[in-house]
Amino acid sequence: MSDNKIKVPLMSEVAANGGEVEVLFWVGCAGSFDDRARKITKAFVKLLNHAGVTFAILGEEEVCTGDPARRAGNEFLFQMQALTNIETLNMYGVKKIVTACPHCFNTLKNEYPVLGGDYEVIHHTQFLQGLLEEGRLTVEGGDFKGKKISFHDSCYLGRANGIYEAPRKLLQALDVELVEMKRCKSRGLCCGAGGAQMFKEEEEGTLRVNQERTKDILETAPDFVAAACPFCMTMLTDGVKEKDKQEEIRVRDIAELIAEAEDL
């Protein structure tokens, strides 16, 4: 464990000091508030720090991107959030944003430009893969070497934005045995959280969507399920737990796996 405290500067401080950072880290609501997702945030920040990336966060100036409001149909609320965020981001002259949430990623990348917010938006798996390729981050398997790992594609990363390879390349760098579930990549099954479903009970049916996805997981029976989305994380963790398999099959974000392998 590193003994030194990691400094996480605020964008407002950076701007006040006339400094510049390589990238703005968009933490997101889940990454800020959710107990489980906060662990992902911490792991990712440790990796940024380890790789010597200069970054800042908006802190209290960050508000929800508006994705769940928009998907639920509340366009007013979405645009209020979006225009507020764009005002903040443009005020700081932000050019590059990284986020560990595919929903924030999709909204910032695809839906803010038409409202006046044009940024280079990168998902944390792409960013980490970039660091790996540039040699700023070295990844060794550590405890994960040879472990059976399945990657669960997030809908907003995969189908919505065509990102299938970056997360898999990171896992391969960990020297794991990557085993695909029967439904993967463009055929990947949703975890059930998207489209604002995270924030309400599902409609009446025979199963919950995460229970259906858990069947795929149990069938493949990996040592780890790698996720790249805080909402998938919640859904898959719940699904595996419900089947009492949380000891055999652990659900982790890719950033957590790498940070753990690096002993950070």
Added chain:
Amino acid sequence: MELLLIDMPRLVQQVIFNSILLVTALLFSIKAKEIYRNIKMGKAEDRSDQPQQRLKNMTLLALGQKKMFRNMIPAVFHLCIYVAFLVTQIELIEIILDGMTGIHRIFWPMLGGFYTFIISFIELLSVFALVATIVFLSRRNLLKVPRFQMDEMSGWPKLDGNIILYVELFLVFCIFTMNTADMVLHNGEYGFLVSGMLMPLFSGFSEGTLHFLERFGWWGHIVAVFAFLIYIPFSKHLHIVLAFPNAYFGALDGGANKGEMANMPRITEEIKLMMDPSLPMPEEDPNAAPARFGAKDVEDLSWKSLLDAYTCTECGRCTDACPANQTGKLLSPRKIMMATRDRLEEKGREVAKNGPEHDDGKALIHDYISAEEVKACTTCNACVEECPVSINPVNIILELRRYLILEEANSPEEWNLMFGNVETNGAVWKLPASDRMKWIDEMNE
């Protein structure tokens, strides 16, 4: 009618043929115009950019059937019917020219040996198409492939699917009857491949019978083709035409930006005005009816969503892949498309009869698609990914959601709580902004 026609003199046949041709063209164009007018009821949306990329998409997706091959077995059989359909057009042109002019096999003297090759090739493809048609009938009626057995497929949609396949069987049957009889009549002079092999079946027949069979096949084929042409615009089979424009006007980026929802500029104006009251008020036409937020009915949807509805051939790949449907929810993306088409047809008739201002008391939402279905979507885009002909059911679902929330305030209580949190705390949960950075202290503990 056919039986009577068969022994009639050539001139009479010619007159009857040309009359049927004219009536078919008329009926087809009336319905085609109606469909065009219905699609134009939708909201304007510019999809004319990047024509080269669009042409490429159309070539790959419609002509090349790229996405069909995500599902290999049906793709191969579908390809058999599709290729046979395309190539058979050559013979169909000949039949139409023969019918109009009264000449028998107009291309034969012009092409000779090449004619033998073409017709033999068509015969071979027809055999493949025949096999594929029987496979498809079995999949629907014997093997009962689950996606053809769902609720929305009962009644007319099921019958529609079978009618199309039975007509295909009849068309192939007629082609072989005609060619085989003709081959026997001409002592195999044409040299056709498959009907040449079938000749022994007809060998004992009198010249009169053979002549009858040849005419039966010819008239049977062409009348079935014309009947089919009139039928197609009323049927799910319309995809054979609309798959092409639908792929052309479909998503451009190979689907890589499926996550983007269309913006609502009117709302942007209002919010900008709220944030900065010094901005000039947007100019509004005082006579314009207040535009609706989201979609209550078909005319509130983009014209592309309406073209989507007419293009849908009810294959159900979307519903098969839908996580909500797989877990027993009411939502079926295919049903969304079918309901949109049904309502559009109804609304089209209504507007033609009573004008666009008349309210028939019905709407797409609630009467055709329930709020429960709309709310069950996870926007995972699996349906969009699976559609071989570039249909996007999620666009319709999300526009209906916008209507439910913005116009009816028809929202689950939990969503209202989430909205409230986002509005007051800038976060989806009821936690203060000051907690946003707690993780930093946790990390450095």
